[in-house]
Amino acid sequence: LETKKRLLKLFPNAKLGETYGMTESAATITTLDPDQVLRKMASVGKAFVTTQVRLVDDEDRDIPPGRVGEVISRGPNVMVGYYKDPEATAETLRGGWLHTGDLGRVDEEGFLYIVDRKKDMIITGGENIFPREIEEVLYAHPKILEAAVIGLPDPQWGERVHAVVVLKEGQQMTEEEVIDYCKANLASFKKPKSVEFVDLLPRSAAGKVLKRVLRDERT
Missing domain, CATH: 3.30.300.30 (ANL, C-terminal domain)
Incomplete structure (x- = not known):
């Protein structure tokens, strides 16, 4: 958040967007359009056009907007699995969804906010x-x-x-x-x-x- 503020101050005429993802999702899960940055400064945006995103509890049950849960995703960008590591693959791709290990919340407009790493x-x-x-x-x-x-x-x-x-x-x-x-x-x-x-x-x-x-x- 502080980095975004500094960038906008240094480059007031630039357009700043943001993409959230990880290696297992080809670095793309959500995207924040530059036109929304000032209004949703702390958000990482909404699901990419080909991607589905859910927030779930420890039992993989969906949680309502405003509550914190683990971010999970699926789409054609998600990996097939880890090389020669079926156990890690099964744990990360439970139920066909990529479990990111990130905790987040979604607001009433569907914008995602990353809160922290689950393990942290x-x-x-x-x-x-x-x-x-x-x-x-x-x-x-x-x-x-x-x-x-x-x-x-x-x-x-x-x-x-x-x-x-x-x-x-x-x-x-x-x-x-x-x-x-x-x-x-x-x-x-x-x-x-x-x-x-x-x-x-x-x-x-x-x-x-x-x-x-x-x-x-x-x-």
């Missing part, structure tokens, strides 16, 4: 917390360059929210300042319980933050 969701004290929401708040802080939010084991709450933060060059912040900033911009139970400052976040060859590595290094 934090459950603390019985509450579901989506790290992406906290990360977007952190990225909006003028002193913060990058941030990743993960769940770490907690004997009382099951998991606790932990923020790993990279500051911009020459900037300084304390753990308390980051937590107070989050508390002012989020529901109190979503604020990080702890904050760690690092120089770099681990990334894959594709540039994605490796949250599994962050979790493994801290547990």
